[in-house]
Amino acid sequence: MVKIGNIQLPGFPLLLAPMEDVSDPPFRAVCKANGADLLYTEFISSEGLIRDAIKSRQKLDIFDAERPVGIQIFGGDEEAMAMSARIVETVNPDLVDINFGCPVKKVVSKGAGAAVLKDIDLMTRLTKAVVNSTNKPVTVKTRLGWDEQSINIEEVALRLQDCGIQALSIHGRTRAQLYKGTADWRLIAAIKNNPRIHIPIFGNGDIDSPQKALEYKNRYGVDGIMIGRAAIGYPWVFNEIKHYLQTGELLPLPTIQQRVAVIRKHLHKSVEWKGEVLGILEMRRHYTNYLKGYPNIKEYRTKLVTLQSLPAIDEVLQEIERVYANVPALATKPVVNNEYAECCGG
Template sequence: MRIGKLHIERPVILAPMEDVTDRSFRKICKRFGADVVYTEFISAEALRRGVEKSVQKMLFEDYERPAVIQIFGNSEEAMAEAAVIAASYAPDYLDINFGCPAKKVAGKGAGAALLREPEKMARIAASVVKAVSIPVTVKTRIGWDRESINILDIIPRLEDAGIGAIAVHGRTRSEMYKGTADWDWIARVKEHARIPVIANGDIWSARDALAMFNHTGADGIMIGRGSIGNPFIFKQVKELLQGGSVVTFPGFSDRIAVAIEHLRLSVECKGEKYGTLEMRRHYATYLKGLPKVSRVRDRLVRENNWQHVIEILRDYETDCERYAKEGKIREYAEYLNDHSKRLVLK
């Protein structure tokens, strides 16, 4: 995949996710092999007003590169102005969110709502491209609903606007995250596009990643929800793509250790209060499937002292070691739909 000066063979990319892809999580995913990482999506209007929380979302370290800032909005003027602000933070490229289905975004005429206004979408894209000197890409969906899938009509408009690549989530806005992503439509996009295509939707395992590449012929893939609580997926995908098999099998100790690392980074980036509070959403996925986890999770989401949280996690690791000796935990080869190992109750 070539975007501007960036050239990566079959990249595995961390998708932008609000309240998830902050600096702490990006660093974790980068360590496990994510080729490119995206910020959370950022409001163009908030950037114009200088809202500090939005500005903070654009901060990243060289370790995270290649790193991408994603913005959203429904005004050519606002998006062009926000693009200039975002570009001043020197991302490797800039991405436009034309795919978010959330009511607070699409309900205000931005994100996926612009799928119903392809001409306006193209004008916004052109205004952003014209405003900055770095490459500009787009992330979108296949259409507003199943009766109005128009992605093939949108592609040439975006290409003419100067967009350097397109990431396509294989669902419509109306489907939100329900059902199954339609990989066939992504394959059609790849057949018609003159620019690189990044495939997104329902990649939960290394096997899914390989299947996505094979099914769509995409230049790269993007992993979103499948990485939450499971940053190991990036390493597993790279192992399968490069070596033909997965050799990384995280057990309960690995998962707890990464949860602790994630918490430390969160506190480092956001301070003790918010770093601790905002980690609460991640514990359920890091610990999913482990025995008697609900009681531990209840304690974790009530604890405000991050050091005490670490103590709870370490105590739980000791409990898991005992559960394993008692035969209450066993490992099996299929993790989700892949060759990874998972811990479950017998």
């Protein structure tokens, strides 16, 4: 069993990474139903919360069915981070997470996200401000460092632990790498194996199959794995990994009926949460991955991303179920546009 404050997780938990424009309540719901143990919201700007920005406030929506769930905040100002932590606490998440890892320009240019890796003293001040402002467990997600010449995760981990954080998730890339190249888990393992570290350490980056999850679990000894891009349009990845870790056997790929059922659930929750127009519009980005691997599926995807009513979309989904009822999908990895999943985990 892994504990974060008073939160009890399974022995090797699988975490859903916080992903901008992805990890909303509808997406979290389908990941929870398919085995995710701990969920995180999209990241939320501390300045936006204080300004009462509508989009930032909407990201505070959490639901009992998805617990345990953490709300992630980011920013570069101590007072703003402290105040936003107090605002976050009013909606009663299970924990508060700080983003010190987002690499995209619009975030780092404001001195937030991965930019804070260039100033560890500022990072500790920001972390202390949050820890001192909430009674909830505080966790952090970060990267190895700003670039290859300034990898500082070992010092960062110890300093953050001293600030009072209760778990640390590490993406095995520097900010300069963005999502290119291969995540380096050796330094993540070094943090986990440091006898001075006593908080849970979760690894993040490039886990896209049950086999790799088991390999990295055994090789690097982390307390759990955080999964981001591999879950987009494929929430089954969590249960597939769990089953493989327990039995050494691969689950069969989800059938077209299972895929369509999850699409419907995701779509209807999206409409319920965002309203019909926006819910249908924002669901369009997910169809490619949900249906990837089926021959000649492009015609149907094109229909799904142009239709504007639930009944019309449901008709297409029924046709997909009928046409592909006995057609197995190829085993494929999700297609991820890094601009679309800007602040996602690996």
